[in-house]
Amino acid sequence: MNMKNLSLYPAVGLFVLIGLVCVAYLTVNLANTSLFDQNQYALNTKFSTANGLRVGSSVEISGVPVGKVAAIELDQQLYQAVVTLNIEKGVQVPEDSTAAIKTSGLIGDKYINIIPGGSSQALQHGESILDTQAALDIEEMISKYIFGSVNK
Amino acid sequence: MITPTLIHIDKLSKSFQGRVILDEISLDIHRNQITALIGKSGVGKSVLIKHIIGLIEPDAGDIVFDGQSYATMSRKDFAAIKSRCSYMFQNNALFDSLTVYENIALPLRERAGFSTAVIAEKVAHRVAQLELAEVQHLYPKQISGGMQKRVALARALITEPEIIFFDEPTTGLDPIRKNTVFTMIHRYHQELNFTALIITHDVPDIFYIAHQVHILDQGKIIFSGSPIELERSTDTDLHQYIHGHDLLVDELTGLHSRTEFMRAYAAAQHDTVGLVSMQIKGLRAVADYDGQLTVFALRQALGRFVGSLSECSVFPAVFSQEIFLLLLPLATASQLEHVRTALKSFFDQPHVTALRERNKISIELGCALVPPHTAACAALKDTLASCEIVL
Amino acid sequence: MVHDVVRSLAGLTGKMFTELLEHMGRWAVFSAVSLAGMVRMHRLLPKIAYDIYFIGFKSLNIIVLVAFFTGMVLGLQGYYTLIKFSAEGMLGVAVALSLVRELGPVLTAIMLIGRAGSSISAELGIMRISEQIDALSTMNIDPKQYLVTPKLIAALICFPLLTAVFDCVGIVGGYFSSVLLSSRSGIFFSKIQSSLLLADISGGFVKSVVFAVLVMTISCYCGYYTHLNPRSSGAQGVSNSTTSAVVQSCVYVLIADYVITSFLM
Numbered sequence: 001m002n003m004k005n006l007s008l009y010p011a012v013g014l015f016v017l018i019g020l021v022c023v024a025y026l027t028v029n030l031a032n033t034s035l036f037d038q039n040q041y042a043l044n045t046k047f048s049t050a051n052g053l054r055v056g057s058s059v060e061i062s063g064v065p066v067g068k069v070a071a072i073e074l075d076q077q078l079y080q081a082v083v084t085l086n087i088e089k090g091v092q093v094p095e096d097s098t099a100a101i102k103t104s105g106l107i108g109d110k111y112i113n114i115i116p117g118g119s120s121q122a123l124q125h126g127e128s129i130l131d132t133q134a135a136l137d138i139e140e141m142i143s144k145y146i147f148g149s150v151n152k
Numbered sequence: 153m154i155t156p157t158l159i160h161i162d163k164l165s166k167s168f169q170g171r172v173i174l175d176e177i178s179l180d181i182h183r184n185q186i187t188a189l190i191g192k193s194g195v196g197k198s199v200l201i202k203h204i205i206g207l208i209e210p211d212a213g214d215i216v217f218d219g220q221s222y223a224t225m226s227r228k229d230f231a232a233i234k235s236r237c238s239y240m241f242q243n244n245a246l247f248d249s250l251t252v253y254e255n256i257a258l259p260l261r262e263r264a265g266f267s268t269a270v271i272a273e274k275v276a277h278r279v280a281q282l283e284l285a286e287v288q289h290l291y292p293k294q295i296s297g298g299m300q301k302r303v304a305l306a307r308a309l310i311t312e313p314e315i316i317f318f319d320e321p322t323t324g325l326d327p328i329r330k331n332t333v334f335t336m337i338h339r340y341h342q343e344l345n346f347t348a349l350i351i352t353h354d355v356p357d358i359f360y361i362a363h364q365v366h367i368l369d370q371g372k373i374i375f376s377g378s379p380i381e382l383e384r385s386t387d388t389d390l391h392q393y394i395h396g397h398d399l400l401v402d403e404l405t406g407l408h409s410r411t412e413f414m415r416a417y418a419a420a421q422h423d424t425v426g427l428v429s430m431q432i433k434g435l436r437a438v439a440d441y442d443g444q445l446t447v448f449a450l451r452q453a454l455g456r457f458v459g460s461l462s463e464c465s466v467f468p469a470v471f472s473q474e475i476f477l478l479l480l481p482l483a484t485a486s487q488l489e490h491v492r493t494a495l496k497s498f499f500d501q502p503h504v505t506a507l508r509e510r511n512k513i514s515i516e517l518g519c520a521l522v523p524p525h526t527a528a529c530a531a532l533k534d535t536l537a538s539c540e541i542v543l
Numbered sequence: 544m545v546h547d548v549v550r551s552l553a554g555l556t557g558k559m560f561t562e563l564l565e566h567m568g569r570w571a572v573f574s575a576v577s578l579a580g581m582v583r584m585h586r587l588l589p590k591i592a593y594d595i596y597f598i599g600f601k602s603l604n605i606i607v608l609v610a611f612f613t614g615m616v617l618g619l620q621g622y623y624t625l626i627k628f629s630a631e632g633m634l635g636v637a638v639a640l641s642l643v644r645e646l647g648p649v650l651t652a653i654m655l656i657g658r659a660g661s662s663i664s665a666e667l668g669i670m671r672i673s674e675q676i677d678a679l680s681t682m683n684i685d686p687k688q689y690l691v692t693p694k695l696i697a698a699l700i701c702f703p704l705l706t707a708v709f710d711c712v713g714i715v716g717g718y719f720s721s722v723l724l725s726s727r728s729g730i731f732f733s734k735i736q737s738s739l740l741l742a743d744i745s746g747g748f749v750k751s752v753v754f755a756v757l758v759m760t761i762s763c764y765c766g767y768y769t770h771l772n773p774r775s776s777g778a779q780g781v782s783n784s785t786t787s788a789v790v791q792s793c794v795y796v797l798i799a800d801y802v803i804t805s806f807l808m
Contacts, residue, residue: 008596015600019704022711030639030714030732031741056740065737109738207677231683239681245674249666259682262586262689 040086041125042070045099045112048134050081052110053101059085059112066091069112085112092122093129100133110135158183158315158347159204164213166199173199175371176213181364186341186348188358188379190393191368197351198242200368201317204349205239206230235263238311242319242351244304246292253279253288256306263311278306281336297324305333309340318350322357330354334361355393359383367393405448406455406468407476413469416479417528425522426483427535428491430476434513439473441511450507457498461491477535488519496542508543515543573687573767574760577695580688587693594697598659602705609654610709613646614638614716621717622724631721635731636738638717639710643743647710648750649800651702652758656792660762663694664788667766668781676767691763695756702755703748710747746807753803757795762788 047053050072059067067087075082087093096117103110114129123129159181166174173196181187189197202208204215206222215222217233225233238259246255256278260271279288282302287295292303301324308316318337322330334354338361341348352358359365359379367375367382367390375382375390383394391411408416417425439447451470458468458478467479480487499508499515507513518539522531584591621637667690670676679686718731765788769780 008592011600012592012595015595015603016700016704018603019599019701019707022707023704025711026643026707026744027741030735031739031744055742056738058737202677205681207680234681234683237681239678241674241678243674245678247670247675247678248673258684262682262684 039089040067041089043085043087043093043123044126044128045083045085045132046075046078046080046128047083047099047101047132048080049137050083050101051135051137052103053081053083053112053135054110057109057111059087059114061091061093061114061116066114083112094119095121095123095127096131097123097129098131098133099129101135103135103138155182155184157181158218160216161200161204162214162216164200164203164215165211166196166203166208167211172371174203174210177368177371177373179366179373179376181347181349183347184341184345185363186337186350186361187364187366188362189349189351189366189368190353190355190358193353195368196371197368198319201239201319201349201351205234205237205317236314237317238308238313238315239317240304240308240319240321242323244292244300246300246303246307248292251289251291252284252295252303255292255303256288256310259307259311274310275306278310282306298326298329301325302329302333305336312344313346315347316349318348318352320351320353322352322354330357334358337361359394405451406459407451408467408469410469410471413467413471413477413479414528416467416469417531420479420481421522421526421528422524423482424524425526425531426480426488426491426519427522427531428478428480428488428495428517428519429471429532429535429539430478430495431516431518431536431539432474432476432513433516434511435474438507438511438513446507450504453504454498457494461494466491471532475536477532483521485521488521492517492519499543514541516540517542569768570760570764573691573764574756576685576687577691577760577763578756580685580692581696583688584692584696587689587696590689590693591696594694595700598655598694598697599701599705602655602658602701603708605654605658606651606705606709607712609650610647610712611716611719613650613709614642614713614718615720617641617646617713618717618720619724622721631725632730632734634721634725635714635717635733635735638721639714639735639739640743642713642717643710643739643747645800645804647706647713648702648747648754649796651706651709651751652754652796653793655698655702655705656758656762656789656796659698660758660792661785661789663759664762664766665781665785667691667763668769668784671767671769672777672780687767691759691767694763695759698755698759699752702751702758706747706751710744742807746803749807750800750803753799754796757799758792761792761795764788765791 053069053072055069055072057069058065059069067085069083070086071082071084073082073084074080085099093114094117096119098115098117100113100115101110102113117131157180161177161179161181163176163178164174165172165176177200189200191197199208203210204217220229220233222230247258250258253275257271257275260266260274266274279285282305284299284302284306287299292300295303301321305321308318321337322333325333334357337348337350340346341361350358350362359382362379365375365377365379365382366373369389375385375387375393377385382390391409435447435450438450454476455468458466465481467481469477469479471477478491480491495517496515498504508515516539518535518537520531520535520538522534580587617638618634621634622631625631625633625637667676670690676686676690679689714735721731765784766781769784770776772780772783775783
């Protein structure tokens with residue numbers, strides 16, 4: 001067994017190494033996991049509908065990704081969607097900014113676009129963006145357009 | 153010498169797919185003794201041993217090991233028993249993906265408390281003893297059957313167990329190594345004083361080392377006792393187990409055994425029976441000086457000669473080493489006389505005469521017509537009494 | 544007549560059902576004992592290393608090959624489907640998600656069933672019919688923990704790692720075919736990064752761990768109990784148990800895949 005093991009262990013080691021590299025590539029690079037959470041801070045937003053938005057959707061300011069959607073929950077009193085955003089530290093979001101759910105392309109992914117306000121006061125960790133615009137409901141718009149034209 | 157019972161098998165029964173293999177078997181294995189279990193192939197000797205080491209569960213009955221009943225025993229207690237035993241399988245059951253050395257070392261490696269150095273030393277000792285040194289780094293499939301047997305033996309002995317079950321330890325070995333194995337079992341037994349149960353076909357060799365013999369036939373133990381008791385027993389069924397070697401010789405010479413003679417006589421005795429006896433005095437000495445094969449050649453010639461006799465249904469048999477009997481059912485006096493003359497002419501042939509003269513053999517022939525319903529014993533006595541030296 | 548047919552059918556079904564129950568029960572106990580053997584893992588380390596070598600290292604080449612072509616064909620099929628919606632930019636996402644969530648764990652498990660499960664089943668079957676397993680038990684070595692536990696541990700290590708290799712190589716394969724087909728291959732990886740979630744990847748790993756346990760216990764079970772098959776014995780028994788190891792492993796892997804997917808979604 002000892003003779004055999006001499007050539008066995010490097011092979012086993014090589015295999016485990018290759019496997020772990022692949023795991024690391026998948027989790028860290030492709031899934032874009034942020035290993036260090038202290039580089040981010042959380043902001044809350046409320047939307048009348050978070051239709052199409054999901055955890056991990058990107059948050060952009062002027063088309064530049066600055067964070068991700070961390071959680072989507074339902075506010076039981078107001079029946080609104082509470083969306084928690086993780087924003088990179090160093091990105092200042094003015095307190096009078098507006099958060100809007102947008103679609104990339106006609107049928108693409110939903111993302112959150114933050115339109116910066118003019119205030120010099122930046123939002124702190126745990127605070128909320130008050131002004132929000134829910135997603136445009138394309139189906140509703142199309143049906144309005146169609147039924148509207150029928151009514152004419 | 154009777155030592156306390158170590159394993160008591162109590163009315164053990166087992167059947168496989170409706171075929172009864174063991175039928176309420178009871179036997180005792182005594183502590184520190186060598187017990188032999190003999191019987192024809194396929195009568196369930198291995199099955200019996202596998203019950204003792206727990207590889208097979210009985211249909212009914214129980215085994216009591218050192219006072220503990222298997223039926224009520226916990227797994228832990230049974231594991232403790234297993235660690236006191238080792239079992240040498242009939243087909244060796246060597247691990248074919250491990251080398252000879254690893255095979256022998258495995259039982260020690262998996263048992264706590266042995267350092268690598270101690271294991272190496274113990275294995276080297278056994279390997280040297282069983283002449284396995286040059287094959288120890290080969291795999292079991294690369295060595296001969298006899299060597300595999302010795303590896304299995306080494307593996308069984310390596311843990312120095314209290315109880316060893318040998319399932320045909322000598323089958324497939326050459327006669328010299330067979331003797332080595334028996335000698336070794338005997339020597340270890342004196343040294344380590346273990347308890348052994350040996351299944352074997354090597355009759356009568358086993359009788360020299362066994363203290364107790366059990367014979368298994370058709371699911372029953374038909375004999376239990378010491379080898380001496382077995383030898384003294386008058387039961388004709390048991391004789392085939394003791395004289396296994398003679399049976400083969402008799403088959404080859406065309407001369408029947410004593411048992412078969414008794415059976416043939418019993419079948420023919422309701423009519424007049426002719427008996428011819430032939431005593432070849434000095435034949436035993438031929439065996440000693442010229443060898444068994446010379447005697448065998450003479451017997452074979454005799455058997456062939458008797459077979460060629462024109463007299464219908466002559467039943468030739470070996471009664472003892474020097475006495476041969478011919479049974480002629482429904483014989484007349486003239487027929488008997490004719491056979492007698494013919495036999496005399498056989499011994500007058502030149503090459504038989506040469507053998508006779510060289511070894512100072514004398515031939516005595518006798519014959520008798522036995523009236524119906526005479527006891528075999530009396531008939532034989534009459535016939536032998538009528539013997540007279542003819543050559 | 545109809546009555547008789549119904550009755551014999553009912554009898555047959557009942558017999559099959561009791562046989563199935565018996566198998567399930569024995570398999571469950573077998574797996575539990577083998578898993579319980581993990582507490583004494585340190586004694587088995589050399590055997591585990593060998594089994595990792597056998598199950599993992601020796602399967603690397605075949606996994607890489609299969610993964611690359613699976614990724615390529617996914618890229619090809621996805622491209623021609625997505626181009627109809629002018630959404631060929633989503634190709635990377637389509638390839639990555641189908642690989643990570645579904646094809647990676649399942650195809651890896653199926654390949655390992657063919658390469659390792661069958662040979663392990665045959666090995667144990669031969670050990671059974673040549674009484675080597677009995678020999679272990681007479682030496683007071685638990686054959687399940689000596690033979691099955693190291694393979695189980697090795698499989699628990701190898702299946703997720705090989706699944707990760709499969710995913711990565713498959714994604715590269717998909718990229719390769721998208722480079723061949725489309726000029727818009729540049730956004731392949733960035734799209735994956737923006738839509739692949741850690742939950743997808745960990746879901747894939749959960750699957751591969753479950754598959755590891757299933758494949759190893761079923762393959763070992765079939766080989767280990769070769770002697771219990773009443774319809775065949777000897778070499779034929781080994782061949783039968785190898786076949787049933789492969790077939791049953793595949794079936795249960797696919798069933799488990801559905802169940803896990805429905806839980807994770």
